[in-house]
Amino acid sequence: MCGIFAVVNDTTNQAAQTTLAGLKKLEYRGYDSWGIALIPLGSKTVKLEKHVGKIGQAVTRLPKGSIAIGHTRWATHGGVTDKNAHPHLDCKKQIAVIHNGIVENYQEIKSYLKRRGHVFKSETDTEVIAHLIEEKSKTKPITQAVFETFNSLIGSNAIGILDSKTESIIACRNGSPLVVGVGDNQFFLGSDVPAFLNSTNKVHFLHDGEAVVLNKNGVKLYDVDSGKEKKLDIQSLDWEMEDAEKGGYPHFLLKEIYEQKDTIAKIASLNSFEIIKISQLIRKKNKVVLTGCGSASYCALAGKYFFAQSGIESQVYPANEIMPFLNFIDEKTLFITISQSGETADTLIAAKAAKRNGAIIVAVVNARGSTLERMADIVLQVGAGPEIAVVSTKAFTAQLATLYLLTKAAEEKLDEGEQKIKKLAVELKNWLKPTLIKHLIKVAKSLIDREHIYLIGKHLNYPASLEFALKIKETSYLHAEPFAAGELKHGVITLIQKGTPCFVLASADEAKDEVLSSAAQLKARGGRIIGIAPFVSQEFDEVIKTPELGELTIFPNIIVGQLLGYYLGLGRGADPDKPRNLAKSVTVK
Ligand code: F6R
Numbered sequence: 236m237c238g239i240f241a242v243v244n245d246t247t248n249q250a251a252q253t254t255l256a257g258l259k260k261l262e263y264r265g266y267d268s269w270g271i272a273l274i275p276l277g278s279k280t281v282k283l284e285k286h287v288g289k290i291g292q293a294v295t296r297l298p299k300g301s302i303a304i305g306h307t308r309w310a311t312h313g314g315v316t317d318k319n320a321h322p323h324l325d326c327k328k329q330i331a332v333i334h335n336g337i338v339e340n341y342q343e344i345k346s347y348l349k350r351r352g353h354v355f356k357s358e359t360d361t362e363v364i365a366h367l368i369e370e371k372s373k374t375k376p377i378t379q380a381v382f383e384t385f386n387s388l389i390g391s392n393a394i395g396i397l398d399s400k401t402e403s404i405i406a407c408r409n410g411s412p413l414v415v416g417v418g419d420n421q422f423f424l425g426s427d428v429p430a431f432l433n434s435t436n437k438v439h440f441l442h443d444g445e446a447v448v449l450n451k452n453g454v455k456l457y458d459v460d461s462g463k464e465k466k467l468d469i470q471s472l473d474w475e476m477e478d479a480e481k482g483g484y485p486h487f488l489l490k491e492i493y494e495q496k497d498t499i500a501k502i503a504s505l506n507s508f509e510i511i512k513i514s515q516l517i518r519k520k521n522k523v524v525l526t527g528c529g530s531a532s533y534c535a536l537a538g539k540y541f542f543a544q545s546g547i548e549s550q551v552y553p554a555n556e557i558m559p560f561l562n563f564i565d566e567k568t569l570f571i572t573i574s575q576s577g578e579t580a581d582t583l584i585a586a587k588a589a590k591r592n593g594a595i596i597v598a599v600v601n602a603r604g605s606t607l608e609r610m611a612d613i614v615l616q617v618g619a620g621p622e623i624a625v626v627s628t629k630a631f632t633a634q635l636a637t638l639y640l641l642t643k644a645a646e647e648k649l650d651e652g653e654q655k656i657k658k659l660a661v662e663l664k665n666w667l668k669p670t671l672i673k674h675l676i677k678v679a680k681s682l683i684d685r686e687h688i689y690l691i692g693k694h695l696n697y698p699a700s701l702e703f704a705l706k707i708k709e710t711s712y713l714h715a716e717p718f719a720a721g722e723l724k725h726g727v728i729t730l731i732q733k734g735t736p737c738f739v740l741a742s743a744d745e746a747k748d749e750v751l752s753s754a755a756q757l758k759a760r761g762g763r764i765i766g767i768a769p770f771v772s773q774e775f776d777e778v779i780k781t782p783e784l785g786e787l788t789i790f791p792n793i794i795v796g797q798l799l800g801y802y803l804g805l806g807r808g809a810d811p812d813k814p815r816n817l818a819k820s821v822t823v824k
Pocket of ligand 1: 527528529530531573574575576577578579582625626627628705709819820821
């Protein structure tokens with residue numbers, strides 16, 4: 236939530252343009268407003284530009300300069316207005332602040348600063364940071380003022396400060412992501428790597444409690460508490476710029492949906508060492524608990540079905556509902572956390588609590604260098620590459636494939652699992668063809684003006700229908716409600732009238748007959764039954780055929796939901812990459 240970017244010693248003296256380009260790469264983190272602060276060449280006063288709305292094709296009118304910071308906002312405190320957009324300034328316009336997180340004690344700090352004569356221009360929690368630094372820097376050097384200010388903030392936060400006096404950028408992290416990019420003589424700061432990947436792939440991921448000072452002489456790393464200098468840990472990432480570009484696709488979402496044939500294929504040869512290690516722990520009778528939020532929690536639920544097929548009992552708790560069940564998590568628990576970003580606040584809180592109880596933490600993550608990755612005992616990197624669209628697709632299927640391999644390894648059938656994942660990738664390649672897309676566009680057109688659609692699935696197709704429905708809701712704002720097929724007759728069937736669109740997700744499995752009889756119940760009430768399955772049936776009015784892949788049929792079944800969501804969203808005027816009200820990485824509770 237919220238994107239932070241900064242550049243120091245911009246070699247072109249176009250720091251504002253470089254910052255704008257970086258923010259465009261981070262827009263998926265928040266798109267309520269954006270802003271840039273720059274020190275113009277030869278000046279000591281910060282110049283600001285801020286606007287409400289998406290960056291899109293925006294240009295900046297800021298003058299030349301070699302040092303700037305920028306921010307794209309997902310509003311928490313204070314409405315979506317130009318005034319509330321970041322960066323925020325101190326009274327003397329010498330210090331500009333960008334911020335990702337929530338300052339829980341900002342009211343208290345604000346009252347103190349008002350008593351000291353500071354004048355506030357916004358309703359945000361962030362502005363107190365600029366004024367508190369100003370206050371402290373009256374008596375101490377700027378770095379110390381920033382560190383002390385940061386230490387007095389309560390909450391999960393990442394801040395970036397532009398100080399015009401020393402022409403430096405100071406940034407601190409506690410709970411919200413920050414990464415430093417070290418280029419040839421120019422230095423960057425970002426909430427995520429794609430922001431500066433076109434200039435450098437050499438990075439240092441900041442840990443909680445770390446701070447950096449960037450100026451034209453280079454980057455220095457510090458411990459925020461003690462103020463002592465530390466050694467940077469620079470890594471070279473194997474990411475290419477194309478990974479963070481649309482590559483000819485109209486939207487990242489469509490590109491990432493298509494990439495799945497490759498990202499899933501890659502999973503078959505990733506993590507085998509870690510997977511075997513975890514499977515041994517499972518066989519040693521450790522309890523398995525899976526958790527995550529949103530799509531990741533549906534992935535966890537599908538994992539529970541996979542584990543059951545392998546004869547292993549597991550529990551699933553959505554990370555945001557785990558607290559009442561913490562007592563059941565102990566040193567015999569293998570706590571499998573699933574997260575694309577590795578920065579989701581609710582998931583981190585759950586993982587920290589489980590760790591305190593002595594559980595072994597496994598992180599199934601996609602983004603690199605995340606908090607979750609660092610706190611985990613065992614990491615399963617799913618390697619889907621940067622996922623830029625806010626709606627999760629390729630990271631979800633890569634995580635699901637990883638969980639599947641884990642369950643096969645627990646059954647001592649990892650080789651068989653890997654072969655099946657390879658076959659799945661090949662089948663997806665053959666299936667994702669223009670004829671399928673034409674069919675999906677036709678179905679999407681027929682649903683564009685509907686208010687509600689319903690979905691049913693049974694066994695593995697139940698979590699698949701939860702994920703399918705979420706894709707439709709997120710990308711098209713159409714109300715899509717999923718049910719376990721067996722639940723219909725217990726109440727929800729009242730919702731079905733003549734012509735109500737009902738999707739039936741099915742596989743050729745042990746649940747097939749039962750799900751078809753639920754489809755018949757929907758049909759008898761006049762529902763329009765659209766099957767998503769590898770077979771035709773007289774219960775379906777129409778069918779979107781998926782490849783027959785045994786228990787892995789849920790992958791293409793879910794991909795139908797991703798694609799339908801995309802085309803429905805386009806037809807209903809939504810932005811496929813940036814759905815309203817959402818942000819990619821939910822770093823607040
Ligand atoms: C759905 C989606 C969200 C995320 C959820 C968890 O398309 O993107 O539901 O799955 O916010 O995010 P991560 O996986 O980053 O922990």
